[in-house]
Amino acid sequence: MTASRPRNILLVTGMSGAGKSTVLRTLEDLGWEVVDNLPLLLLDRLLATALPEGSDFDDRPLALGIGARTRGFDPERIVRRIKRLRDDHGHDIGTLFLDCASVELERRYSETRRRHPLSLDRPASDGIAREREMLAPIRQWANRLLDTTRMSANELAQEIRTSFSGPGLGEPTLSILSFGFARGLPRSADLVLDMRFLRNPHWIADLRPGTGLDEPVAAYVRDDVAYGESIDAIERLLRLLIPRYRAEGKSYVTIAFGCTGGRHRSVHVAEAMAARLRDAGFSPTVMHRDLGSAPQDSLEGAPVAMVQNQ
Structure with missing residues (x-):
């Protein structure tokens, strides 16, 4: 198997409820290859797998959704792995961190009646505070920060289209x-x-x-x-x-x-x-x-x- 060629990769992470699903759906509509909540143990294997020769998707950028629900999620380890993948394999890796005010996240969880993944048996505010502390290292590392506090899902999708579309990626x-x-x-x-x-x-x-x-x-x-x-x-x-x-x-x-x-x-x-x-x-x-x-x-x-x- 030939070595995988360097790829344009975007890690999408951030606060639960800040819009990761919307971002990934929009990137997929734009023509990106999207993988959500891939166990981190499989990340190296995915990136090391060469695409079939002559594949139409050789140049498709790859978006990886990671977060508190991802098996083996450890922000500090993720930062180290990003550095290694970039330095050793030449991948162009960016990190998009989706942030949102805690009060707005509480409102969203209250409206949808979903449980926060880090506080299944406690108030959502506890899980939000815990997650914000956990994500601090990767938030600091991220080269793109997007605050979705005042954004609707449609506005967030448009922002992603504007920022991440490119030649050959999706029709206008x-x-x-x-x-x-x-x-x-x-x-x-x-x-x-x-x-x-x-x-x-x-x-x-x-x-x-x-x-x-x-x-x-x-x-x-x-x-x-x-x-x-x-x-x-x-x-x-x-x-x-x-x-x-x-x-x-x-x-x-x-x-x-x-x-x-x-x-x-x-x-x-x-x-x-x-x-x-x-x-x-x-x-x-x-x-x-x-x-x-x-x-x-x-x-x-x-x-x-x-x-x-x-």
Whole structure:
């Protein structure tokens, strides 16, 4: 058996509940080879095994998930092994440490009703404190530190796509997002398009309980005199820009359509634009951030648009 060629390896570790599973799933979607909770006794054997000659995966980077659940987990030994693998075999090994505030970790464990792996018969806070102390050596060694305290799973996945995608790793992912300005700008957006110039269905009593997914609401939005020309112009813009993002190596593009509450105009336009882009050969995924929020007059402002368009 020929010796294994040097590989690009990323160790993914950190606090339990900080998002390791999300990171590994995202890396796998990007084309990485992913192994989670491999017993450390088998790590050397895995890295010493040569891939079949001519394999299509010769250059695939490898992500190894390790943590408190990993058999034989010992942070100080892991650091020594990383140094040896890098120095003796030439592997390019990075370490991503996922951190998170203890209070947020307690909240996540409380919401999911999962038990912390280091405190199966005690409060989660005890296990979190014990794990933080245990992981101190590998946290200090890690060359990448990511704090997920204020990140949703989607935001964490996008951060990983941005940081760890590369040539030949995954096709660009196009997302169309609707949102409400009243609830803040989406952090993940590459382009933000404001749909508040369209008349607002919120101020029509029969339409207020509905959403942009409902045909009566959609028809009301489409009947705005500015709708057709503006949507055509936005489509032309996106058809110009998306291939340019792809050419520049951007692996994840999020286009956000906003209205005041995020339930009517932005939802319809996001769905309509996604359909147009699919017809143009793109494959967008549609997400509606604020679709489930309750209608609220105080968020929508004065019904000026309704008066002007009637």
